[in-house]
Amino acid sequence: MSTNKLIFVFFFCFASLPLLAQTARIKGVILDKNNQPVENVNVSYSSIGTQSNQNGFYDIKVPANQNVTLVFTHVSLKKITIIFSLDSNEQKEFNPVMSDQEEQMGEVIVTSNNRKLIQGVATIEPEMIRKIPGANAGIENILKTLPGVNSNNELSTQYAVRGGNYDENLVYVNEIEVYRPFLIRSGQQEGLSFTNTDLVQNVDFSAGGFQAKFGDKLSSVLDITYRKPLKFGASLEASFLGGSLSVDAVSKNRKWSAVTGVRYRNNSLLVKSQETQTNFTPSFADIQTNVNYQASAKWQWSFLGNISQNKYQYQPLTRQTNFGTIDNPMALTVFYEGQEKDKYDTYFGALKTTFNVSDNFTLKFISSVFHTLEQEYLDIFAQYRLGEVDSSIGSETFGEVAFTRGIGSQLSHARNDLDALIVNTEIKGFHDWKESQFEWGIKYTRESIRDRIIEWEVIDSAGFSLNPPIIDLPKNDQPYSPYTGPLVPYQNIRATNFNSINRFSGYGQWSLKSNIGSNEVWYNAGVRFHNWEVLGSALTGKSQITFSPRAQFAIKPDWQKDMVFRLSGGLYHQPPFYRELRDADGMVQPNTKAQQSVHVVIGNDYSFKMWNRPFKLVSELYYKSLTDVNTYTIDNVRIRYAANNNATAYAQGLDVRLNGEFVPGTESWFSFGYLKTEENSNDKGYIARPTDQRLKFGLLFQDYMPNIPSIKLYLNLLYNTGLPGGSPSYADPYLYQNRLNDYRRVDVGFSKVFIDNTTVKKDTGWFKDFKELAIGLEIFNLFDNQNAITNTWVRDVYSKNQYAIPNYMTTRVFNVKLTAKL
Known part of the structure; x- marks a missing residue:
C-alpha cells in the first residue's frame, strides 16, 4: 500500500x-x-x-x-x-x-441471557469457532450449521438466511458495519473473511426480527465484539492452508491496550482437489488491529484498522468430468489456454469514542472509512469434447472417450475494475430512565463508486458460432445452410459507471423489563428511517426515504419449566447498495426502490436438564411478505440484479436447534430448518427463488476419549437439499426450473492437546510459558461427496440435446494444524 x-x-x-x-x-x-x-x-x-x-x-x-x-x-x-x-x-x-x-x-x-433471549439472538463461543474444522474455518463456518442459514459452497464465506441472498446480511465489528469486496464471482477467490477469529471476544447472531438499532437489511445481523486484553499474550496457528499470529499488549498503567492479528491463507490444497487441473497461485493476507485507550473514567477511545491484499492467479489446464448413467456413461473433456488474474486491495479504519455524560446518559461517536481497489482480468480459451465412455471391463481403452458426440470451444474475456470509497459518521445516545432504556442514533454515509465492466463470451460448437437466444437474429441452422446474419458474442456486457450515493439514516428505540403478575415480560419498540439519493455524471436519481417500525415482546411464565416465548417483527427495508442498482447489462438504475418485507417471528426457548447436564431447545416459526423485490440470478457467489422492482415474494419456514452438553464439559448442537421461498415477477405466477433451499440438517459435535481426554474430536456435518440453479444462460426461469443435487458434507478434526488450562505445567523447560499447545489432523469432505455448485451446458450436434455437466466442488482433503497460545 x-x-x-x-x-x-x-x-x-x-x-x-x-x-x-x-x-x-x-x-x-x-x-x-x-x-x-x-x-x-x-x-x-x-x-x-x-x-x-x-x-x-x-x-x-x-x-x-x-x-x-x-x-x-x-x-x-x-x-x-x-x-x-x-x-x-x-x-x-x-x-x-x-x-x-x-x-x-x-x-x-x-451473560445477558435475558436480553438475548428476547431478541432471538444466538451466542457462539469464540473457542468453538477456532476449533471446529472447515474448508473455510471461522465464524461463517459455524453459522452454516445453524438453522435458517444455508450455503452450498465450502470455499465461500457467504451465507443466505431464511430465503435472502448474500447481500441481505448485516455484519458489525465493535458496532461498526464492515463490507466485503464487490467483484468476487467464485468462492475460491475469497480467501479471508474480514473477521479475525483470533481477536474475537463475543459473537451474536440474529436470523430475523431484529431491533431497530440494527441497520437496513432484510435477513440477518452478525454482531461481533473484539476483546480488550488485560495482559500480554500471543497465539499462533499454522496449517497447510496458511497461518495466523495474534498479539495482546497492555501498557503499564493499563490505560492503553491493543490486540493485533496477522493472517495468511493459500487455497491451493483445496482448489487442486477439484477436477480442473490448474496452475494456481493465490495469496490472501491481512493485518488487523484494535487499539483501546482509557482517557478517564468517563471517556474512552478505540481504533479498529484493517489492511488486506488478495491476489488470485488461476491458470486452468485440463478437466474431465464423468457423468450419465451406468448403461450410458459419458464424459466431458476440456483443454484450456489462458489465465485469470484478480486482485482485491482493501483498507479500513474506524475511530470510536464513548463519553459517559452521567450515570444515566451515554454518548457514542463513530467514524469509519472503507476503500477497495479491485480488478478482475481473464482470458480463458476452452476446447471441449463430449463423448461416450468405454465401459467394457478389460478393454484397453476402458474409462476413455470412445465416441465423440460433440466438440466446441468457448472464449471468455473480462476487464473489470472497481474503485469504491465508503465514509461513515455516526452518533448514538443511550438513556436509562427508571426501568426503561432509550437508544437513538443518526448516521451519514457517502459512497463513491468508479466502476468499469467489460465482459464477453463467444461460444463455438461443431465449427460455427452460437448466437445469444435473447437477440432476434436470422435463423442459424449451420452447417446445413450458410448463415448471413451478424456474428455477436453469446454474452456481452460493457458499462462505465461513476456514481456517488448520499445516505442519512437513524433510529430510536425503547426497551422495558416489567412483570405481569408473577410472569416476567420484556418490551422493545422502535423505528428506523433511511434517506438516499444516487448521483452520477450522466444520471441523477430522485431522493427516496423509508420508515421501518419494529417491535419485540417476550414473556417468561412463572412455570416450573424454564421457558421464554417471543414475538417479534415489523417492516424491514433494504435501500439498494451499489450492486443492487446495477442491472444485468451493467448500467446503474438510480431510481431503484428499496425492497421491503413484513417480517413476523414466533419463538420459544426451553431450557432443561438431561442426564443432569444443561440443554436448550430453541424453535422459531417465521414468515416474510416481500414487495418491490429486486430479482436476481446467482452464478457461484456472484449476484446479478434486474434492478427493476417488478416482483413480489414470500418466505416461510421453521427453525429448530437443540444444543447442550451431549458429552460432559463440551457444547454440541443439532439443527433443522425448513424453508420455502417463492417470487412472482410481473404477475406471471410464483416460482422458486434462487435461495429456495427447502430442508437443512446440521450437526456440530465435540467429544473426547474418556481414558485419554487430551484426544479431542470435532465434527461438522451439513445436509442441504438442492438449490434452484444450473440453468443454461438466458434460460427463462418460468420455462426452465432446475435444481442442483443435494449438498452433503462432513468435516472432522482430531486434536492432541499437550497443554491447556487443565494441564499441570512445569516451572522450567521450553513449554513453561505456554497456556495452550495442540496439534491436529483435519479431514475435509470425509466421505468424498461430489457437490456441484453450477452446471456447464454442452450441445450434442447429433441429437440437438444439451447436457448439464456438474461443476463439482472440492473432494476429500487432509490438513495438519498446529495451535499454540502464550
Missing part, C-alpha cells in the same frame, strides 16, 4: 468523531457480617473507582465484554476481589458481605 493511502486512512479516522468501547454497570449495597451497611468502601478496577455512601450503596461503570477485576477495600475490613465479565449495557446487582476475618476472592461470569 502506498504511503499516501496510509496517510489518508489514518488522517481521516483520527480527524473524525469516534466511538468507544462499550460499558456495563455494577451496583449494590455493601454489608458487614451483621447485615449493616458499610460506608466509605473503596470500589475500584485499574485506576478507576468510587466509594459506597452512608447507606452502603455503590454504583460503578466497567468495560463490557472483558474480564474486570473489581476490588472492595475498607480500613477495618478484609479485601474482596471479584472478577466480572459483563455484556454491553448489562446491569449487575452485586451485594458483597465484608468480613474482618479473611480476604475473599471469586469470579462472576455474567
Whole structure:
C-alpha cells in the first residue's frame, strides 16, 4: 500500500468523531457480617473507582465484554476481589458481605441471557469457532450449521438466511458495519473473511426480527465484539492452508491496550482437489488491529484498522468430468489456454469514542472509512469434447472417450475494475430512565463508486458460432445452410459507471423489563428511517426515504419449566447498495426502490436438564411478505440484479436447534430448518427463488476419549437439499426450473492437546510459558461427496440435446494444524 493511502486512512479516522468501547454497570449495597451497611468502601478496577455512601450503596461503570477485576477495600475490613465479565449495557446487582476475618476472592461470569433471549439472538463461543474444522474455518463456518442459514459452497464465506441472498446480511465489528469486496464471482477467490477469529471476544447472531438499532437489511445481523486484553499474550496457528499470529499488549498503567492479528491463507490444497487441473497461485493476507485507550473514567477511545491484499492467479489446464448413467456413461473433456488474474486491495479504519455524560446518559461517536481497489482480468480459451465412455471391463481403452458426440470451444474475456470509497459518521445516545432504556442514533454515509465492466463470451460448437437466444437474429441452422446474419458474442456486457450515493439514516428505540403478575415480560419498540439519493455524471436519481417500525415482546411464565416465548417483527427495508442498482447489462438504475418485507417471528426457548447436564431447545416459526423485490440470478457467489422492482415474494419456514452438553464439559448442537421461498415477477405466477433451499440438517459435535481426554474430536456435518440453479444462460426461469443435487458434507478434526488450562505445567523447560499447545489432523469432505455448485451446458450436434455437466466442488482433503497460545 502506498504511503499516501496510509496517510489518508489514518488522517481521516483520527480527524473524525469516534466511538468507544462499550460499558456495563455494577451496583449494590455493601454489608458487614451483621447485615449493616458499610460506608466509605473503596470500589475500584485499574485506576478507576468510587466509594459506597452512608447507606452502603455503590454504583460503578466497567468495560463490557472483558474480564474486570473489581476490588472492595475498607480500613477495618478484609479485601474482596471479584472478577466480572459483563455484556454491553448489562446491569449487575452485586451485594458483597465484608468480613474482618479473611480476604475473599471469586469470579462472576455474567451473560445477558435475558436480553438475548428476547431478541432471538444466538451466542457462539469464540473457542468453538477456532476449533471446529472447515474448508473455510471461522465464524461463517459455524453459522452454516445453524438453522435458517444455508450455503452450498465450502470455499465461500457467504451465507443466505431464511430465503435472502448474500447481500441481505448485516455484519458489525465493535458496532461498526464492515463490507466485503464487490467483484468476487467464485468462492475460491475469497480467501479471508474480514473477521479475525483470533481477536474475537463475543459473537451474536440474529436470523430475523431484529431491533431497530440494527441497520437496513432484510435477513440477518452478525454482531461481533473484539476483546480488550488485560495482559500480554500471543497465539499462533499454522496449517497447510496458511497461518495466523495474534498479539495482546497492555501498557503499564493499563490505560492503553491493543490486540493485533496477522493472517495468511493459500487455497491451493483445496482448489487442486477439484477436477480442473490448474496452475494456481493465490495469496490472501491481512493485518488487523484494535487499539483501546482509557482517557478517564468517563471517556474512552478505540481504533479498529484493517489492511488486506488478495491476489488470485488461476491458470486452468485440463478437466474431465464423468457423468450419465451406468448403461450410458459419458464424459466431458476440456483443454484450456489462458489465465485469470484478480486482485482485491482493501483498507479500513474506524475511530470510536464513548463519553459517559452521567450515570444515566451515554454518548457514542463513530467514524469509519472503507476503500477497495479491485480488478478482475481473464482470458480463458476452452476446447471441449463430449463423448461416450468405454465401459467394457478389460478393454484397453476402458474409462476413455470412445465416441465423440460433440466438440466446441468457448472464449471468455473480462476487464473489470472497481474503485469504491465508503465514509461513515455516526452518533448514538443511550438513556436509562427508571426501568426503561432509550437508544437513538443518526448516521451519514457517502459512497463513491468508479466502476468499469467489460465482459464477453463467444461460444463455438461443431465449427460455427452460437448466437445469444435473447437477440432476434436470422435463423442459424449451420452447417446445413450458410448463415448471413451478424456474428455477436453469446454474452456481452460493457458499462462505465461513476456514481456517488448520499445516505442519512437513524433510529430510536425503547426497551422495558416489567412483570405481569408473577410472569416476567420484556418490551422493545422502535423505528428506523433511511434517506438516499444516487448521483452520477450522466444520471441523477430522485431522493427516496423509508420508515421501518419494529417491535419485540417476550414473556417468561412463572412455570416450573424454564421457558421464554417471543414475538417479534415489523417492516424491514433494504435501500439498494451499489450492486443492487446495477442491472444485468451493467448500467446503474438510480431510481431503484428499496425492497421491503413484513417480517413476523414466533419463538420459544426451553431450557432443561438431561442426564443432569444443561440443554436448550430453541424453535422459531417465521414468515416474510416481500414487495418491490429486486430479482436476481446467482452464478457461484456472484449476484446479478434486474434492478427493476417488478416482483413480489414470500418466505416461510421453521427453525429448530437443540444444543447442550451431549458429552460432559463440551457444547454440541443439532439443527433443522425448513424453508420455502417463492417470487412472482410481473404477475406471471410464483416460482422458486434462487435461495429456495427447502430442508437443512446440521450437526456440530465435540467429544473426547474418556481414558485419554487430551484426544479431542470435532465434527461438522451439513445436509442441504438442492438449490434452484444450473440453468443454461438466458434460460427463462418460468420455462426452465432446475435444481442442483443435494449438498452433503462432513468435516472432522482430531486434536492432541499437550497443554491447556487443565494441564499441570512445569516451572522450567521450553513449554513453561505456554497456556495452550495442540496439534491436529483435519479431514475435509470425509466421505468424498461430489457437490456441484453450477452446471456447464454442452450441445450434442447429433441429437440437438444439451447436457448439464456438474461443476463439482472440492473432494476429500487432509490438513495438519498446529495451535499454540502464550
